[in-house]
Amino acid sequence: xxxxxxxxxxxxxxxxxxxxxxxxxxxxxxxxxxxxxxxxxxxxxxxxxxxxxxxxxxxxxxxxxxxxxxxxxxxxxxxxxxxxxxxxxxxxxxxxxxxxxxxxxxxxxxxxxxxxxxxxxxxxxxxxxxxxxxxxxxxxxxxxxxxxxxxxxxxxxxxxxxxxxxxxxxxxxxxxxxxxxxxxxxxxxxxxxxxxxxxxxxx
Amino acid sequence: xxxxxxxxxxxxxxxxxxxxxxxxxxxxxxxxxxxxxxxxxxxxxxxxxxxxxxxxxxxxxxxxxxxxxxxxxxxxxxxxxxxxxxxxxxxxxxxxxxxxxxxxxxxxxxxxxxxxxxxxxxxxxxxxxxxxxxxxxxxxxxxxxxxxxxxxxxxxxxxxxxxxxxxxxxxxxxxxxxxxxxxxxxxxxxxxxxxxxxxxxxx
Numbered sequence: 001x002x003x004x005x006x007x008x009x010x011x012x013x014x015x016x017x018x019x020x021x022x023x024x025x026x027x028x029x030x031x032x033x034x035x036x037x038x039x040x041x042x043x044x045x046x047x048x049x050x051x052x053x054x055x056x057x058x059x060x061x062x063x064x065x066x067x068x069x070x071x072x073x074x075x076x077x078x079x080x081x082x083x084x085x086x087x088x089x090x091x092x093x094x095x096x097x098x099x100x101x102x103x104x105x106x107x108x109x110x111x112x113x114x115x116x117x118x119x120x121x122x123x124x125x126x127x128x129x130x131x132x133x134x135x136x137x138x139x140x141x142x143x144x145x146x147x148x149x150x151x152x153x154x155x156x157x158x159x160x161x162x163x164x165x166x167x168x169x170x171x172x173x174x175x176x177x178x179x180x181x182x183x184x185x186x187x188x189x190x191x192x193x194x195x196x197x198x199x200x201x202x203x
Numbered sequence: 204x205x206x207x208x209x210x211x212x213x214x215x216x217x218x219x220x221x222x223x224x225x226x227x228x229x230x231x232x233x234x235x236x237x238x239x240x241x242x243x244x245x246x247x248x249x250x251x252x253x254x255x256x257x258x259x260x261x262x263x264x265x266x267x268x269x270x271x272x273x274x275x276x277x278x279x280x281x282x283x284x285x286x287x288x289x290x291x292x293x294x295x296x297x298x299x300x301x302x303x304x305x306x307x308x309x310x311x312x313x314x315x316x317x318x319x320x321x322x323x324x325x326x327x328x329x330x331x332x333x334x335x336x337x338x339x340x341x342x343x344x345x346x347x348x349x350x351x352x353x354x355x356x357x358x359x360x361x362x363x364x365x366x367x368x369x370x371x372x373x374x375x376x377x378x379x380x381x382x383x384x385x386x387x388x389x390x391x392x393x394x395x396x397x398x399x400x401x402x403x404x405x406x
Contacts, residue, residue, distance in 0.1 A: 014375070119385075122374050122380075124374045124375045125375075126375065127375075169373065169374055169375075170372065171325050171327045171372055171374055171377075171380035171382070172217070172327045172328075172329065172330075172372075172382070174374075174380070174382065175381070175382045175385035176379070176380065176381050176382070176385070177325075177374035177377070177379065177380035177381075178378070178379050178380075179374070179375070179377065179378045179379070182322075182378035182379070182398075182402055183398070183401050183402060187401050190401075191394075191397065191398055191401065194394065194397065195385075195386070195394055198386050198390050198393075198394065199385055199386060
């Protein structure tokens with residue numbers, strides 16, 4: 001479906017691992033487009049669903065059973081969560097078919113499973129490192145930070161496992177997984193840049 | 204406990220991923236000692252248990268409950284499986300305290316959890332790639348190969364999960380996980396060599 005030259009890279013990241021920053025710097029280093037929240041805008045634009053709904057439900061499923069019962073979308077009566085997910089899948093496929101890019105999260109590895117030569121990356125970091133980052137970079141209150149990180153982990157895992165036929169964070173789903181604290185953000189980017197160059201044959 | 208200069212690298216590998224070959228070539232590239240089956244000889248030598256027992260029970264637990272009931276070892280009446288495991292742990296710690304090395308499998312990442320600056324690597328490959336390697340490299344009969352790979356996966360996972368407080372093959376247990384089929388064996392070795400050089404500050 002694609003030539004070797006199409007560098008389509010997905011980054012799945014644990015909350016607080018710095019995976020988004022790694023992804024943005026990697027996109028810059030490779031000179032390709034970068035998609036994080038911008039993806040939600042594109043999904044909103046093409047689906048006609050307001051962007052705020054994508055933001056509110058970003059990488060998590062609604063917990064309320066009543067909500068699922070009461071809220072359906074469109075002619076087919078698709079649960080609203082699912083409508084958001086499918087709109088994102090479409091947006092991811094559209095983006096990837098337009099040119100080389102780095103896409104953060106949103107089950108992009110699953111969305112692009114039929115595309116050839118996609119490079120799937122997983123970024124992790126030890127729990128205590130992620131809690132520290134949540135406090136220092138994202139401004140989460142210190143007393144809530146541990147629980148907050150755990151909750152986001154659960155949400156992302158459950159979202160991914162619900163919508164895909166894979167399990168979140170299994171090394172066999174990715175060509176490379178890196179603990180970003182091993183080398184630090186910038187040298188992790190360097191290592192991934194070299195890996196991507198090798199993977200795509202230094203085109 | 205150790206200086207930065209001590210390059211202690213563990214490799215956990217899926218059966219058929221070529222992880223052993225990656226490890227041996229990485230050890231050569233780094234100019235450090237390489238331990239795979241040699242580890243069992245060392246454990247045998249220091250424990251006084253014959254090497255054949257280590258080989259027969261290598262990275263798997265005996266399945267028979269009767270065997271567990273009937274066979275204990277030493278004064279404390281430790282189950283024989285556990286005696287083998289503990290002898291290996293000791294051997295791994297002894298090896299790592301003697302100098303830089305690459306150690307394959309045997310829960311070495313767990314054995315060395317209190318050593319500082321250990322680089323833990325996980326090598327995977329897609330199931331079909333591993334089945335192919337089992338047939339072509341290890342001479343497993345084609346009709347049995349898929350089940351054979353699945354069985355070894357189960358044995359290694361269950362062995363690791365039983366003896367450690369971690370789960371086999373979770374990216375957060377390793378600084379880096381690589382699918383060896385993404386770049387091929389030799390270029391995977393190059394990538395890991397660079398990662399190790401970065402990790403140890405190019406000493």
